[in-house]
Amino acid sequence: MIKAYRSRLIASVVLALLLFTIPLFASTFFVVQIGIQSLFLGIVALSLIFLAGYGGMVSLAQVALYGVAGYVYAILTVTYNAPWYVGVLVGLLFTSVLAALFALIAIRTQGIYFLMITLAQAMLVYFYVNQDRIFAGGHSGINGVRPPVVGALDLANPTVFYYMTLLIALLVYLGLYYLLRSPFGLALQGIRDNMQRMRSLGYQTSRHRVAAFTLAGFIAALGGIIGVWYNGSISPGSIDLTRTINVLIIAVLGGISYLEGAFVGAVFFTLVTNFASSYTDRFNTVIGIAFLLVALFFPDGLIGLAKKAVQLLSRGDSGRRKGTRQQVSTVSSQAVQAKTSTPKLSDAITGDTPR
Amino acid sequence: MNQFIVYTLNGLTLGGLYFLVAAGFTLVFGLMRVVNLAHGSLYLLGAYLGWSVADATGNWYLALIISPLMVAVVGILLQQGLLRRIQGQDLREALVTIGVSIVVGDLLLAYYGGADYEVQMPDLLNGGVSLGFGLIYPAIRISVLLLAIIIGVCLWLLLKRTRLGMIIRAGIDDRDMVSATGINVQLVFAIVFGLGALLAGLAGVMGGSNLSIHPGADGEYLLYSLIVVIIGGMGSIGGAALGALLVGLIQQYGLAYFPTYSVLITFAIMIIVLAVRPQGLLGRKA
Secondary structure: OHHHHHHHHHHHHHHHHHHHHHHHHOOHHHHHHHHHHHHHHHHHHHHHHHHHHHHOOOOOOHHHHHHHHHHHHHHHHHHOOOOHHHHHHHHHHHHHHHHHHHHHHHOOOOHHHHHHHHHHHHHHHHHHHHHOOOOOOHHHOEEOOOOOEEOOEEOOOHHHHHHHHHHHHHHHHHHHHHHOOOHHHHHHHHHHHOHHHHHHOOOOHHHHHHHHHHHHHHHHHHHHHHHHHHHOEEOHHHHOHHHHHHHHHHHHHHOOOOOOHHHHHHHHHHHHHHHHHHHOOOHHHHHHHHHHHHHHHOOOHHHHHHHHHHHHHHHHHHHHHHHOOOOOHHHHHHHHHHHHHOHHHHHHHHOOOOO | OHHHHHHHHHHHHHHHHHHHHHHHHHHHHHHHOOOOOOHHHHHHHHHHHHHHHHHHHOOHHHHHHHHHHHHHHHHHHHHHHHHHHHOOOHHHHHHHHHHHHHHHHHHHHHHHOOOOEOOOOOHHHHOEEEOOOOOEEEHHHHHHHHHHHHHHHHHHHHHHHOHHHHHHHHHHHOHHHHHHOOOOHHHHHHHHHHHHHHHHHHHHHHHHHHOOEOOOHHHHHHHHHHHHHHHHOOOOHHHHHHHHHHHHHHHHHHHHHOOOOHHHHHHHHHHHHHHHOOOOOOOOOO
């Protein structure tokens, strides 16, 4: 166990180092198009995974809430010339309150009904901003949003923007990681597994669910503020059904029962949409088929798939070690050689130190 | 006054179209607990196929028959090929239908492009019908409403007066018991899914003649089906009819009298229904 823990720690440190040094060696295009985009899409997907994987609430309203925060920010700063921090604060607050209201309606239902009602909520936000020409600018939305200058930091600079997004994503991830191990998080997972039992144990299941949904709305709103800075504009097109489904795709592809799945899925998704689109116009078909395959065969997503592969590998190793001692010595010596030549890699994969 | 009558008629015909789409959705959901999020795609597929058949043969009536049948085949393939292997896992089934809707939507966009289409109609339906008081109303809209009523009556007869309908109603109440009495439930599932797809295709042809066909309509009609079914009660044909009428009328009145906020009115109705009767107006408690 300790070894596994240590190797996981090493892997996290390596990953963190990689994430923090990307702007030093990668092109600006990569940092902006892949890095920033997968980070803020990951934040939105994280809010969905928190709800779906740990709260049993598959919400399709996360992108709409993301959009609401962006809209509020854009309306306040562009239309009414408010300073950026007012936009951020009001955007986050307004979206959280709206999320709480959405939750009060949606938590009357569970499972597939919850998905349907949140989808209806999301689409109504979309149709509303599409129709509202007074505040939301109708079909063309609101343009001319600028990332602010915070103290000495100019967020219009891609590198600064990347680090800010990375920091927020990391904070949200760690915050959720610890929250899920707190009494609140454990109760939430209990509610996911058996609501009746939790209720009879004296838990206020409805309040738990509303609180979780509101928190997820706040996280989606964080993504929305970053998103509107990144895009410089917001329109109904940024929260339509396709975008709504995209975040679900990201979560499911990455692995809906792992927080990390949000970012794995987001990186995969942005890579496919950026690079497949240069080979074929039908990248949506590619993504749709990938999503279908995952939904049909790998319900735990890419992370689940990786875990399974690791398990298979390590089982194969131990089987070879235990059972087949008298086998041709060259095979085992080759295996030993292979192991010793790449100690770090096998360490990370099997969670086991080579002998 | 005449204005009001026209809005009412618009609302009724729109409600008729919504009923055609939502009836299939609610039927499939009621029996199989499958939330078919590709239902809007089946609608759009029906509309485009209807356009193609009408364009190739010059016969609208042929399009009205052939296109829904083709959509029904697609629906059965979807159910047998993909959904059957994960039957009973409702969230996974919903995810699979989302995947299907993405692929279908993208392929339709590839084949038909982004332009708007309208299904070519026969002369009989192209003109207007005089309703007295100097009111002239488009014939196609009247025929949408008539078709919705006919389909509604047929569905009611099917469910209440036939052996298949009896099996379906029993299946909605208790799937396992029906299967235990020796009825081939899988066959019934395939038939019902095909019927649901057929209705979506039919609505597609009618909607494509009455309004227009454009990419993105799949999402719109999926949403309307959802709202209609949430308001009316999931799994209930009568609920779908009532919900469709309400949503159609509210949308038209809203567009006429409060253009900016009409969507919010629909939303408010949905919230009120959910708050007072979470199972929908004519739905039964799960």
